[in-house]
Amino acid sequence: MTDPRPVGPTLRNWAPPPRPDSTLTLEGRYARLVALNAEAHAALLFNAYDGHDWVWDYMPVGPFASAAQFHRWMREAAAGDDPLFFAIHDTERDRWGGFASYLRIKPASGAIEVGFIAMAPALQRTRAATEAMYLMMRWAFEAGYRRYEWKCDALNRPSRRAAQRLGFSFEGIFRQATVVKGRNRDTAWFSVIDTEWPALSEAFRLWLDPANFNATGQQHEALSDLTRLVRAADDPDL
Numbered sequence: 001m002t003d004p005r006p007v008g009p010t011l012r013n014w015a016p017p018p019r020p021d022s023t024l025t026l027e028g029r030y031a032r033l034v035a036l037n038a039e040a041h042a043a044l045l046f047n048a049y050d051g052h053d054w055v056w057d058y059m060p061v062g063p064f065a066s067a068a069q070f071h072r073w074m075r076e077a078a079a080g081d082d083p084l085f086f087a088i089h090d091t092e093r094d095r096w097g098g099f100a101s102y103l104r105i106k107p108a109s110g111a112i113e114v115g116f117i118a119m120a121p122a123l124q125r126t127r128a129a130t131e132a133m134y135l136m137m138r139w140a141f142e143a144g145y146r147r148y149e150w151k152c153d154a155l156n157r158p159s160r161r162a163a164q165r166l167g168f169s170f171e172g173i174f175r176q177a178t179v180v181k182g183r184n185r186d187t188a189w190f191s192v193i194d195t196e197w198p199a200l201s202e203a204f205r206l207w208l209d210p211a212n213f214n215a216t217g218q219q220h221e222a223l224s225d226l227t228r229l230v231r232a233a234d235d236p237d238l
Contacts, residue, residue, distance in 0.1 A: 014110070015144070016107040017143040020102050020105070021081065024139070028132075028134070029091075030131045031132040033089070034089070036085035038075040040087070042067070043071070045096055046071075048123075049118070052120065055119075060180050060181070082102070082103055083101035083116050088119070090122075093128075098117070098120050098132075100114060100133070109147075112149070113149035114137070114148065114150055134166075137192065138204075147194070148191060151190070153186070155186075157238065166223070167192055169190060169233045170234060172188075173186050199229070206221065206226055
């Protein structure tokens with residue numbers, strides 16, 4: 001007989017995970033992430049973004065008129081713990097190329113979001129950029145989070161494509177979700193859950209393996225092909 005009042009399964013052997021903090025460093029083969037610091041990173045990142053104001057089109061901040069303005073914003077942003085910002089170092093090229101953050105951190109429900117991501121053109125489409133996203137996801141699931149979220153402006157098709165390439169499943173559009181820079185924003189939601197992580201982790205391992213690239217750095221297997229079977233739902237608008 002069907003239970004007329006069904007409830008979700010009891011979570012056994014699970015406890016709220018720890019919050020990430022500024023002592024966290026994430027290191028891989030191609031990328032290294034450390035706590036964002038205005039004194040260490042502001043000038044280098046301002047130069048990386050210089051002349052590429054489009055980077056800020058869908059961001060709640062920017063573009064920045066001067067290095068001093070960018071430094072002030074970064075000093076304030078780095079002082080918080082949600083969002084918790086990390087600077088991304090491309091170790092292959094030995095340069096700082098962007099930042100990303102954990103935000104909407106909810107240990108009690110085991111949910112955490114990756115967002116506020118700003119990668120300079122020189123970092124985009126590199127192995128370091130992909131590995132940076134992998135390292136942040138890996139930490140979250142190994143720490144015990146159950147749900148890993150990605151949200152973006154529904155008009156931001158590159159971000160929506162990136163989410164699917166990284167293995168996130170499309171969950172829908174939240175209409176008129178917020179206002180950014182005086183403009184309406186419908187928000188596209190994506191997620192990965194902990195039961196998907198083992199297969200997704202293997203997809204990243206295969207893609208990041210040096211054997212997956214030829215002498216000029218071209219991939220043999222596309223990450224989107226490796227993650228396709230993991231995704232529960234694709235974005236129908238892409």
